[in-house]
Amino acid sequence: MPDGLEIRDSAEGDFDAIEMLYPEAFPEENLLPLVRDLLKDPTITASLVGTIESRIAAHAIFTYCGVAGSSVKSALLGPLAVAPTWQRQGIGTALVRAGLQRVLNADVRLVCVLGDPAFYSRLGFARESSVEPPYRLPPEWDDAWQSQYLGDTRIPIAGKLSVPPQWLQPALWAP
Ligand SMILES: CC(C)(COP(=O)(O)OP(=O)(O)OC[C@H]1O[C@@H](n2cnc3c(N)ncnc32)[C@H](O)[C@@H]1OP(=O)(O)O)[C@@H](O)C(=O)NCCC(=O)NCCS
Numbered sequence: 001m002p003d004g005l006e007i008r009d010s011a012e013g014d015f016d017a018i019e020m021l022y023p024e025a026f027p028e029e030n031l032l033p034l035v036r037d038l039l040k041d042p043t044i045t046a047s048l049v050g051t052i053e054s055r056i057a058a059h060a061i062f063t064y065c066g067v068a069g070s071s072v073k074s075a076l077l078g079p080l081a082v083a084p085t086w087q088r089q090g091i092g093t094a095l096v097r098a099g100l101q102r103v104l105n106a107d108v109r110l111v112c113v114l115g116d117p118a119f120y121s122r123l124g125f126a127r128e129s130s131v132e133p134p135y136r137l138p139p140e141w142d143d144a145w146q147s148q149y150l151g152d153t154r155i156p157i158a159g160k161l162s163v164p165p166q167w168l169q170p171a172l173w174a175p
Helices: 012-025 032-040 091-105 117-123 139-144
Strands: 005-009 045-052 055-067 070-082 110-114 145-149 159-162
Touching: 005 091, 012 032, 012 045, 012 055, 012 070, 032 045, 032 055, 045 091, 055 091, 055 110, 070 091, 070 159, 091 117, 117 145, 139 145
Parallel strands: 070 110
Antiparallel strands: 005 045, 045 055, 055 070, 055 159, 110 145
């Protein structure tokens, strides 16, 4: 992990730097409308930044969700972005770990993610087949839908993940 990495909740003063970060980290995908919409309502997310010498090097959002038919509090991790110059130096890993602790403190017991298992399996995520994503995924993405339980008690749950409206866009769940 780089020296000087600090992880904290994002603040309004970080928004300009966050706006710069996403096009750099995702040159082929425009995630800014989603990020802006999610950050408009601070009650629905945990939003963390990783800074080095006070400059934003990474950002992650955990959106609070429910699962139909269950009272277990859950969260959806994403997007997660590390600035290209800082990638593969442990920042993404550190940010996810800090975020998992952050949402555990907010009573979240299940975190889902749609992402590369090569990265997320190292962080304790495994393929999820009981909790369904909001939209049916293409079969080649089956392994990308992952989750992990947090805390000591594992209450297995099944049902569809219910996400806030910002995530109810089929394009976010398709190649
Ligand atoms: C993917 C991403 C969040 C990972 O964060 P990071 O700080 O670069 O990753 P870390 O240094 O913590 O961990 C790197 C390790 O994860 C694993 N890994 C697997 N796939 C990876 C990938 N696509 N990118 C980075 N690491 C990956 C490797 O084991 C890697 O170790 P190595 O460099 O020794 O091979 C970051 O590279 C990024 O923002 N990429 C562009 C945007 C993106 O694809 N985000 C999608 C998240 S689903």
